[in-house]
Amino acid sequence: MSGTILEMRNITKTFPGVKALEHVHLKIKAGEIHSLCGENGAGKSTLMKVLSGVYPHGTYEGDILFEGKVCEFKNIKESEELGIVIIHQELALIPYLSIAENIFLGNERASSGIINWHETQVRTQELLAKVGLNENPNTLVANIGVGKQQLVEIAKALSKKVKLLILDEPTAALNEDDSENLLNLMLEFKKQGISCILISHKLNEVAKVSDSITILRDGQTIETLDMKQDEVTEDRIISGMVGRDLTHRYPERDPKIGDVILEIKDWTVYHEHHADRKVLDRVNMTIRKGEIVGIAGLMGAGRTELAMSIFGKAYGRNISGKLLKEGKEIRNHTITEAIDNGFAYVTEDRKEYGLILMDDIKRNISLTGLAKLTSGMVVNEREEVLVAEDMRTRMNIKAPSILQKTGNLSGGNQQKVVLGKWIYSDPDILILDEPTRGIDVGAKFEIYTIIHRLAAEGKGVLVISSELPEVLGLSDRIYVMNAGRITGEVSREEASQEVLMRYMTKSGGV
Template sequence: MSEYILEMRNITKAFPGVKALDSVNLKIREGEIHSLCGENGAGKSTLMKVLSGVYPHGTYDGDILFKGKVCEFKSIKDSEDLGIVIIHQELALIPYLSIAENIYLGNERAHKGIVDWNETIRGAKELLGKVGLTENPNTPVGTIGVGKQQLVEIAKALSKKVKLLILDEPTAALNEDDSENLLQLMLEFKKQGISCILISHKLNEVSKVSDSITILRDGKTIETLDMHGKEVNEDRIIRGMVGRDLTSRYPERTPKVGEVILEIKDWTVYHELQADRKVIDGANLHIRRGEIVGIAGLMGSGRTELAMSVFGRAYGRNISGELYKNGQVIQNRTVTEAIANGFAYVTEDRKDYGLILIDDIKRNISLTGLPKLARNMVIDEREEILVAEEMRRKLKIKTPNILQKTGNLSGGNQQKVVLSKWIYSEPDILILDEPTRGIDVGAKFEIYSIINQLADEGKGVLVISSELPEILGICDRIYVMNAGRITGEVSKEEASQETLMRYMTKNGGA
């Protein structure tokens, strides 16, 4: 019998105008954690969709062998019947159903067509125990945190008697504690003989739990690394991913800081649904021209709520406080007014709120600047094409053409389209919420370079990030939030992960 539970041989998959996979090979040993690494667009998710039956047999070339037998999956159900279960980055849970209902959705505990609820609840409790959750199985899944929802997804996979678990960016939206818990759970599964394929851009996590790493680049297999070898480290993985050494994760920059462009005074925001719950409590901060200012904080600290409430009151109610731009009081009462006042907001959720994925790149880029393209109430399509082409060139968006559907782009290139959209609106102040979430190290470097360029043009930039090394690497000054309050302000020279974490867990004002 083969030592490999899975072999994928010469997998080739093409889309119109793009060869996503070019003779890719992958081998997974039984009971190992095998990571799949590569830049956005390298083909990782496409390969896993081939394996799980999302792209059925006949739509690709090559062979899949599971436990030594050739498989021809026509659907996801075919792969799941053999114990191959994929958990996508976007969780496939229904928030209004209970935890138990979500766990067994499509895999119901039923007899003669009738759901056995006693067996369902009993089975759900047992599965929740295996993933370390103590929640009541009848709890609506939408009322628990993202970290716990991720564990519900894993419990759902276990209910299908999983033998090979595929996790696509499982910690992208998790805080450090939840991420650590998930990694420990993967190690526990390994002891039980369950094989795991991990797709992640967080190379520290990959290095921590992986036995082997296969690197893809431009749809091709580059190499497989044994993580128990002494020579393998994060820099070695990056070199395989990008085809070159990254001498620094962050581009060098000499700040040219000018006068204060934005000042936020005594900013207080109440929860949209709970009228007596204060989400932001008397926040004060300022940004200077040419300055990159960071906001650090744990999940739930109020970072995004602060940004959205400032950007045209897109979040919150009973908002009070004052906004000053160039020393003058302004009123960002709506998103339209905020844009007119020179504000731009790059959301942390580009797929739901930042882009129209079913529309082309050209249309997405021009969305915020349509008034500039209008000629007698009609969009000048020639000018729109010129603008989109200019942005594609300037931000190095990798695409066959600007008429490509935006949803077909890699995560890093989608993020560049979002940035293009807002850059075209010619803002003075950019608020970037998790600007590099879910993208690889090479694309991150390009995004950081764009951010630096915007600051060098004299714009004020506010960056919100859950990754402390990122905040430390690109920001000139950092505010720290906890429980809706700003608890500290730290200069780049004074900042360290320890200092920021101390403020992130501190109560009260700075």
């Protein structure tokens, strides 16, 4: 590595009523992988939006120097022309265009206004080979998985002759294999002289690939660590991020487990679009009052499909099997029926399915319990305000008021709003699908505390997580899935990452 490719000096960015960044400094060496760590709301993504021109020059204070020259980007196109490319956490691909069309959208291989499709196809093949993706360039993006879509985004960045690649939570939605492949790809780019900025809450990944780490807290630079020279541990990074030591990642808990509250018997589900494809095959499972039950499995194992099909048949067709609540058979044919039967489902995609981002905290929290707030056709707005204020306090939602748009909240606070919404519906059984995805360690601890509190109230809690340490840290008992079947059931005492992985790769049922 030689010299500095990027320097950001005294960057200050203010939104109405909020100072998001205050005199932030960032220096990136040429050819290094530099990680940005911090809690949700620390200013990481805001800083990168300043750098890439999403927030144009004039809307912030401070200086950006790229390859030694002062830059005043008015838009993202100007930063890309210099080789600064950002890949956001929410992928910016168009599902019903092909891989090739997505890669060269806005950067078409054309002359005299006519696209050269042959050159587009050939160049796409070259770029896909660079990122290790063996797909036909004509394949629709909608027909490939999230891990492959992430690689398409990177191929798109490479098509723009990238010098500095910014990856915002690139592995948040990926399984362990896809995450490993992506990290190895970053190391390969490093060998080619491409500099990378990695934003991630997964500290084990940060430690694996980073040359240096800058920690942000409350919009300010706390420190920059050199992975070779400084004594860098996860605890040191966490302490810098949250301003305090988290001696225990998971709150202590003394479970009080009661009788079986939910039994799932021979649950079988077929694919929504392929009637002959069985997605879940005779799944059997129990959850007890006051118990936190985990589900572990690789991507495609059927975990989310199980959760959605139980919750009002929100997924699948030709569903068979039985649901018994406290020994009595129930029917969750619709989401309304599921809610009436005491079920709540916190989806893995809070932005798409869990929240109305354009609406405020108050309205989002009251959505699942409007019947309790309604007299005739009129919502009691005073009561709605009281409920929302109470939930904001109970969930420790950090926002100026309950009238704040949920889209403007950090990921951790958005997740608390989703949980608050379902807690207000007063469920007996909570299904939590990736409850801490894209959330920093400080906010995770708060979410875990809420989950423990719900179990202590006697509710049955089902937790789905791709992070094995989280499944192990939270669960009283763990079911393991592979290819739509339960392949193992493990007690808290017997559970380890090795045991779970063995069951996750096992074929056939228990």
